[in-house]
Amino acid sequence: MTTTTPAPPPASTRRGLHCDLAPGSSSHLLTALPLELLVFVIDNLDRVEDIAALALTNRRLYSAANRLLYRQAAQCHDARPLAWAANRGLVSTLSLALAAGVDPNHEFVEHLSADEWERVSAGARADAAAGRPKELWAMWDFNNRPKTDAKWSPEPEPADDATEHAVTPAPSSTAAPSPRPPAGSDLDSVVSSEEDLSHRSDATPATETSPTPTPDSVTRRYYAIHLAARGGHNEILEMLVRHGARVNVSSQRFCACTPLYGLLNALEHPEPDADRPLWSPLHAAICHSHTETAKLLLSHKASAMMETLGDPSDAQIHNVDVGYGATALHHAAGMGLTDLVRYILDCKIQTDINAQDHNTLTPFYFAYAHRRWTTTVPLLLALGADIECAIKMYIPYTAITPLGEACRLGDFSVADRLVDLGADVTNGFLALTSGGCLTPLHMCCMRSAQPAGVPQDKGDDDAARGQARMRTIEKLIARGARLDAQDCFGSTPLMAARQACNTFALEALSIAGVEDDGEAEGRGEKTEVKKKTKGAPADAEAHAPAAASAPPPSS
16 A cells, blocks of 8 residues: 655744744744634633733733633632732723622732841831831832742733733842832832742642741731722722722731830830731821822721721721721821811811820821921911820820920920920920929930930930030020929939939020039929029929829939
8 A cells, every 4th residue: 555645744834833842932833723722722721820921922812811811810819910900000900800800809918028027117117216207118029039940021012001911020030138118119019919830730720829928927918909009099999999899908017107106105115016007008098198099098988097906817807997096187197198187177087186096196296206397287286286295104104295205305306396386395294193294394404215225324415416405405494494393203403414414404504593502402402593594484483393103204
């Protein structure tokens, strides 16, 4: 029998077969398939990232694979398209994800380096304590991730708009500690959308969103609505809410903000759990200064309470509509958002201008603590806020006013501002049970407060700081501070200055006419004032406040 040798395949087919063996060139063969077969092939891909990579190959494959990508993500409960869209404000991407059935209330759970989290949290606390402007920090730079053998790549770009729809992470780089982003940065923080899943079994759908936790990691939780609120993506937020996204959901370690505890409290007696707030989307909007986004959330009945209590892994926590801690008015005041403060009060979302949070802090205290001298500080005072808003101290049954705190911290420029704004110069550290107190003048004559565990050095002023101390003491005396005022134990400002060996305070008191008589002090006698300072009140010799039973702050 005669055997017929089959003819060789056409050149184009041979090129296609050859290209099928060449990495990155198989699309030439796939593109030649009818659309029905192409969809059949894509339908048999189990991993979302494989479909995403195929969609980015060329225009035809993008057209065939992109919608299947979102359908497969929804079926695998993989919400990366949702996070990608919410984080970047991509409306069409979000539309495709929601149309495919991706849950708008999907909770993203990630595990992060505990050391990195602590480093950034400490930086955020230091910024708050120093009154520095809040950084628009997105928590984590996921471009600094370990390099892997295989990764997704957005090249080549199949179409002008393809990169908006395809969920593709940026290439990873060599592992290194992520540097602190500069002020104003808003780095991507969707770990699930940038995670390399290529080493998982082909038979396992990509449903996990984060690596397995380790003893050196901490857990991070958030929702797409947090991403939209943080970025100020109002159209994205509206779409999420229309599709059933909840506005009163909590997050964990989504941003580096910590609850304000009082500046002096935080310095001398920091709370051990101050780095674990469970913030709402409204907080994310306010802390990144997105006033219109905050208004939008409030119009959708977001709770003015922005923190919840309990275990963040408990699903019930995320259904709590009434929260805990500081309110929207507190945070708007702290961020200097005058328009939002007016909106909250005008719409009667909150009506008490002096509302206290769980730490007894008021909106004015938040504004003062964040140094909003040209924005919310004057606005709140004009609206009737109390400048004497004493907050509870870590010492039981004591409190301190903003002016007293500024003097105790040695923030003399802040103290001067508060005096100019009308703060009572006789009202400082208060013993609540007896009414006795340390006056701001006493605290200017003491050594400035030091962080917990730091020795209280007696000579804590250089020339510039000493001159600032003297100017504040002069201002306090000129505004009516009593030179013979006594604290809980009968000590005068002069005694406090002598005990602290505070030469600058002693000089300021001497200029004011106070006689430094060591023998009289040792006998507990009243400080003698040789001359009356300009501007001192006529009743300067009136009796001193009653002695207090509680001890003063450490000096």
